[in-house]
Amino acid sequence: MHALDPEVVDVVWETIESMIPRPAETHPLGCHRPRISDRLCFWGILVRLVIGASWVTVEAILDRRVSDTTLRSRRDEWITAGVFDELRDHALEAYDRIIGLDLSEVAIDGSLHKAPCGGEGTGKSPVDRAKLGWKWSVAVDANGIALGWAIDGANRNDLKLLEPTLADVARVGLLGEIGTLHLDRGYDYPKTRAQLTTLGLDDLSIQRRTRRGSDQSKPPMRLGLRWVVEGTNSWLSNYGQLRRNTDRRTRHRHAQLCLVAAILITAKLIDWRDRWSPHSGPIR
Numbered sequence: 001m002h003a004l005d006p007e008v009v010d011v012v013w014e015t016i017e018s019m020i021p022r023p024a025e026t027h028p029l030g031c032h033r034p035r036i037s038d039r040l041c042f043w044g045i046l047v048r049l050v051i052g053a054s055w056v057t058v059e060a061i062l063d064r065r066v067s068d069t070t071l072r073s074r075r076d077e078w079i080t081a082g083v084f085d086e087l088r089d090h091a092l093e094a095y096d097r098i099i100g101l102d103l104s105e106v107a108i109d110g111s112l113h114k115a116p117c118g119g120e121g122t123g124k125s126p127v128d129r130a131k132l133g134w135k136w137s138v139a140v141d142a143n144g145i146a147l148g149w150a151i152d153g154a155n156r157n158d159l160k161l162l163e164p165t166l167a168d169v170a171r172v173g174l175l176g177e178i179g180t181l182h183l184d185r186g187y188d189y190p191k192t193r194a195q196l197t198t199l200g201l202d203d204l205s206i207q208r209r210t211r212r213g214s215d216q217s218k219p220p221m222r223l224g225l226r227w228v229v230e231g232t233n234s235w236l237s238n239y240g241q242l243r244r245n246t247d248r249r250t251r252h253r254h255a256q257l258c259l260v261a262a263i264l265i266t267a268k269l270i271d272w273r274d275r276w277s278p279h280s281g282p283i284r
Helices: 006-017 038-051 055-061 068-080 083-098 158-171 190-198 224-237 250-273
Strands: 105-114 132-140 146-153 180-183 204-206
Touching (some): 006 038, 006 083, 006 250, 038 055, 038 068, 038 250, 068 083, 083 250, 105 224, 132 158, 132 224, 132 250, 146 158, 146 250, 180 224, 190 204
Parallel strands (some): 105 180, 180 204
Antiparallel strands (some): 132 146
16 A cells, blocks of 8 residues: 555655654653654554554554554644644645646545544434444545545535535635536536536536436436546545544544545655656556
8 A cells, every 4th residue: 555655654754754843841850751753653643544443453563662642642743733734735736846736627526434433523324324424525636636625424415515625625726727627416406506606617517417207218427537536535445544434533534634645645756756667666
């Protein structure tokens, strides 16, 4: 997996390291226990993200060199300092500068996943026997690069997440550059079309809903370019902690998405760098 490839890990860590604020010296005599290295904590956070294990299990995997309490507190320190948000923006900017975002075709879709521990931003899943779950709605460019997202409970309709998803895209200054916006039939409502037009999104490709009493023998609509966002959702779902999330805070899930987005972009940049090398292949 991309996240555990040594080259990807080293690049992502080098970026994160420069963003971590220097810890304050709180002990007057300076004789407290040595601080666990940030690099080891980053590795523990990454392992948990990939395999979806508990913090206690990750502590055991790391031979108890760092406690589960330290891993959680270090993650929260970095979230408070805005490290994961900055990492995500840095990765997106780097991709746009080196390869270039293709905003001529942008697709948005939601993805439902389990959240057995409940907490903020969870709800009864309509596709999993009303078990607790969460959802993300993500906008991607023509190559599947995540431009922005919104997260909420599994019971939240995709329509309700459309506006915050586009707001997140606008936050990085990309909303006005979108060419054609691709959406599935769940967005096929006059109110939605009017809302998108107000935002300056006039070129829309929305799959039509089947009307009651219409000819059901007609062939189904083609997926079109929405397959790109389906692929991105599949990449994100490969990460165990996103697929079955056990955190109880929305900010924790958001930080995980930021880290995964940065990892996927880093892997793509490494593949692009090595594209002419006869001895290299795509990082898996």
